Amino acid sequence: MTDLRAMTGTPKIAVSGVHKRFGKKVVLDGVDLDVARGQSLVIIGGSGTGKSVLLKSILGLVRPDSGSIKVDGVETVGMSASAREDVLRKFGMLFQGSALFDSLTVWENVAFGLVQGRKMKRAQARDIAIEKLGQVGLGPEVGELSPSELSGGMQKRVALARAIATEPEIIFFDEPTTGLDPITADVINDLIVACVKRLGATTLSITHDMASARKIADRIAMIYKGRIIWNGPVAEIDRSGNDYVDQFIHGRADGPIKMDVLKP
Amino acid sequence: MNPFAAVGRVVLAFFAETGRITLFTATALRHCVIPPLYLRLLFRQMLVVGYYSLPVVGLTALFTGMVLALQIYIGSSRFNAESAVATIVVIGLTRELGPVLSGLMVAGRVASAMAAEIGTMRVTEQIDALTTLSTNPFKYLVVPRLIATTLALPLLVLVADIIGVMGGYLVGIHKLGFNPASYLHNTFDFLQTLDVVSGLVKATVFGFLIALMGCYHGFHSRGGAQGVGKATTDAVVSSSILILVANYFVTELFFAQ
Numbered sequence: 001m002t003d004l005r006a007m008t009g010t011p012k013i014a015v016s017g018v019h020k021r022f023g024k025k026v027v028l029d030g031v032d033l034d035v036a037r038g039q040s041l042v043i044i045g046g047s048g049t050g051k052s053v054l055l056k057s058i059l060g061l062v063r064p065d066s067g068s069i070k071v072d073g074v075e076t077v078g079m080s081a082s083a084r085e086d087v088l089r090k091f092g093m094l095f096q097g098s099a100l101f102d103s104l105t106v107w108e109n110v111a112f113g114l115v116q117g118r119k120m121k122r123a124q125a126r127d128i129a130i131e132k133l134g135q136v137g138l139g140p141e142v143g144e145l146s147p148s149e150l151s152g153g154m155q156k157r158v159a160l161a162r163a164i165a166t167e168p169e170i171i172f173f174d175e176p177t178t179g180l181d182p183i184t185a186d187v188i189n190d191l192i193v194a195c196v197k198r199l200g201a202t203t204l205s206i207t208h209d210m211a212s213a214r215k216i217a218d219r220i221a222m223i224y225k226g227r228i229i230w231n232g233p234v235a236e237i238d239r240s241g242n243d244y245v246d247q248f249i250h251g252r253a254d255g256p257i258k259m260d261v262l263k264p
Numbered sequence: 265m266n267p268f269a270a271v272g273r274v275v276l277a278f279f280a281e282t283g284r285i286t287l288f289t290a291t292a293l294r295h296c297v298i299p300p301l302y303l304r305l306l307f308r309q310m311l312v313v314g315y316y317s318l319p320v321v322g323l324t325a326l327f328t329g330m331v332l333a334l335q336i337y338i339g340s341s342r343f344n345a346e347s348a349v350a351t352i353v354v355i356g357l358t359r360e361l362g363p364v365l366s367g368l369m370v371a372g373r374v375a376s377a378m379a380a381e382i383g384t385m386r387v388t389e390q391i392d393a394l395t396t397l398s399t400n401p402f403k404y405l406v407v408p409r410l411i412a413t414t415l416a417l418p419l420l421v422l423v424a425d426i427i428g429v430m431g432g433y434l435v436g437i438h439k440l441g442f443n444p445a446s447y448l449h450n451t452f453d454f455l456q457t458l459d460v461v462s463g464l465v466k467a468t469v470f471g472f473l474i475a476l477m478g479c480y481h482g483f484h485s486r487g488g489a490q491g492v493g494k495a496t497t498d499a500v501v502s503s504s505i506l507i508l509v510a511n512y513f514v515t516e517l518f519f520a521q
Contacts, residue, residue, distance in 0.1 A: 061392050081400075089398050099393040101385075117398030162397075 010073040012037045012170060012202040013058060018067030020053055020226075027053045028064065029226035035204055040196060042205045042217035042234075044248060046257065050226045051206040052096075055172055058204070059091060060084050071170070089117065092168035092201075096175045098159040100147035106158050107133070107143030113166040132161040135198075136191050153184035157191065164195050171196065173205035177212045189215040210249050222248060224257065288480050292410055295402040305408035313374050313409075313475075314416030318423065320373060321366045325424035328361050329353060329431025337440050349440070350450035353432035354425075358459045362424045364511055367470035370417060371503040375478035378409055379499035382482025383492035391483070406483070410475045417471030418464040425460065462518040469514055470507045477503035 011034040020028040027050045035041045045051050056062040058069055060076060069076050071087055079087070092113075100109050108115075110132055111125035120128075130140045136157040147155055156176065163171055176192060177185035189212050196203050196216075207213050213220055214234060221231040222245050230242045237249060247255030336352045382405055385391050394401045429451060436442040478499045485495035 056392070059392075059396060061395060085398055085400070088396060091396055093393070093396040095389045095393055097388055099389040101390055101393070112399070113397040116404070166397075 009037060011035055011070075012039070012072060013204065014068075014070040014073075015054070015058065016068050018054070018057060018064045018069060020050075020057060020062065020064045027226055028057070028067075031067070031223070031226065031228055033221060033228055033231070035202055037202055038200060040203045040205070040216055040218045041221060042207060042213045042219070043221050043223055044208060044210070044213055045206075045223035046208065046248070049223050051223055052174060054223065055174060055204065055206055059088065059093065059172070089166070090169045091172065092163035092166060092170070093172040094156075094159050094163045094174060094176055096178055098147075098152075098155040100155055100158060100162070102147050104147075105143065106138075106145050106147060106150070109147060109158060110143075110161045110165050112162065118166065128165060129161070132165045133158070135164070135195060136161045137187075153180055153188070156180065156184075156188050160188070160191055160195065164199060167199055169201055171199075171201050171203045173203065173207075173216075175207050175209075176205065176216075177207065177209045182211075185209065185212060186215075192216050208248075210251075284484070285476075285480055288483070289476060291402055292406045292476070292479070295400065295407050296411060300403065302404060302408055305404065306412055309408045309412030310416055312377075313370070313413050314419060317370050317373055317416070317420055320369050321420045321424050322427050324365050324369050325357070325362060325428035326431040328365055329357060329428035329433075330435045332356055332361070332428075333432040333435040333440065337436075346440075347446075347450060349436060349442070350432065350447045351454045353436075354429050354451045354455050355459055357428040357432075358425050358455070358463045360463070360511075360515075362428055363421050363463045363466040363470060364507065366421050366424045367417065367467065367474065367507045367511075368504055370413075370420065370471075371474045371477075371507060372500055374413060375474045375499040375503040376496045378475065378478030379482040379485070379495045380492055382479055383485035383495040386483060386485050387488055387491060401483075406479045409479055410472065413471040413475035414468055415471070417474070418467040421463060421467035422460075425463065458518065462514070465518075466511060466514045469510050473506045473510060474503045477506065 013033075013035040015031055015033040018028050018031045019026075031050075031054055033041075033043075033054075043051055043054070053062055057064045058071075058076075060079070064077055067077065071090065074087070076084070076087055100106075101112065104112070107126055107129040110129035111120075111122070114120040114125040114128060115122055126143075130143055133140065133143055138154070138157055138161070142150070142154070142158075147158065150158065160176075173192060176188055180188060192203075193216055203216070205213075205216060214237075217234045219232065220234050220237050221228050222242070223229070224244055230240055230245045232240065237245065240246065243256050247257050332353050333349055336349050336356075337346060340346050340348050340352070382391075385405070391401045391405070394404055433444075433447060433451070436447045437444050481495040481499040481502070485491045
């Protein structure tokens with residue numbers, strides 16, 4: 001481990017021994033995970049296995065019960081609110097339901113992090129927003145619309161533009177293709193790969209869409225019952241030798257994984 | 265079913281909720297005094313809360329003033345004190361009915377809208393999105409609503425006082441046959457500054473409570489459309505009850521003076 005770290009430098013994100021429970025339900029049960037600089041890691045796993053909670057723990061939206069989460073070598077668990085804001089400036093996030101602000105127009109959504117977070121002038125932020133919309137294949141005229149006027153796939157594009165607008169070092173994708181038809185999903189996958197390559201960003205994605213995972217990942221990690229049970233390069237996923245992984249990537253009902261009925 | 269356990273659960277839930285509201289209030293107040301303050305949003309909320317509530321509050325005040333004049337006339341005529349109508353109308357409105365009824369109407373209009381809007385933002389992860397875009401949701405959502413409603417309600421109540429007195433005046437002149445000059449004379453001769461000021465202090469407190477409950481219930485809503493519906497109901501019910509409770513204590517505060 002020490003040798004590996006010496007070769008790749010400090011991991012961009014280092015999660016170790018993270019536990020989180022809600023009431024009696026244990027959601028994260030000692031998660032250990034490193035994401036190297038510039039790497040695209042995709043976490044796969046069924047519903048209710050703790051994928052979202054892990055992502056939210058790293059962002060500080062959920063406070064872990066114990067364990068350590070380091071971003072660029074800096075411990076973020078138990079950090080003060082103002083220090084947290086500084087760390088969050090490194091992050092961009094694409095939410096599952098897009099989470100666009102419906103009281104604002106499309107370009108104001110894209111420019112939000114620039115205007116509110118970085119205190120940029122509106123006119124200048126607007127130019128950048130239009131440019132970012134162009135990078136996700138949307139024309140400037142879309143900028144004046146309200147998010148509710150757009151289809152789900154278009155909203156996802158806008159959300160992607162918003163996530164990359166501040167040119168973050170780390171981008172999180174929360175189920176980027178859920179709820180989209182296969183063609184639109186593939187378009188979003190291509191856009192994600194292109195945008196990430198352009199920025200050289202480190203990314204962490206969660207998904208249960210294997211086509212999407214294969215397309216955007218360098219490495220894949222599988223989470224089950226709050227633990228990482230497999231972690232390896234994307235090329236090795238088909239010969240992982242792990243029954244859980246095999247069952248999941250082939251989408252079989254029979255196997256070692258039994259799905260929980262209750263939400264965490 | 266153990267009855268002690270049931271009572272205990274309710275008591276514990278009550279204290280837990282009180283604690284959460286206290287923490288929420290403290291956090292909100294702290295963010296009110298720490299910059300930055302989003303002035304654009306503050307003005308927008310002033311418009312939504314203050315200006316757009318004018319018709320509702322105005323109509324409430326008008327008809328309250330009118331009915332007050334009629335009822336007081338019936339009561340006071342039984343002991344030949346009809347001349348007191350104007351005085352009692354204005355004192356009743358400024359001290360009590362103006363702030364309380366305006367507060368309740370605004371609670372129905374504004375607390376519900378705040379809880380529904382913030383609650384929807386919560387369940388669609390828009391509040392989490394604010395955080396990831398380096399924007400504090402308290403500063404962006406709660407502080408503008410809190411300050412705007414606290415400032416707007418006294419202004420609304422001032423307008424309500426004037427319209428309510430006008431309602432009483434119209435009924436007094438056209439229905440009860442008072443002389444206009446003497447009605448106005450009776451209205452202003454016995455009115456003290458404290459009558460109006462105490463009503464405006466009440467309005468300030470009510471405005472704060474309305475926005476606090478709207479934001480608190482929206483912020484803590486969970487579980488989709490049903491959760492947002494519950495948050496909206498809770499916001500209106502709790503702000504209305506708190507208005508009535510606070511009304512007594514503020515009245516008592518001014519009673520000694």
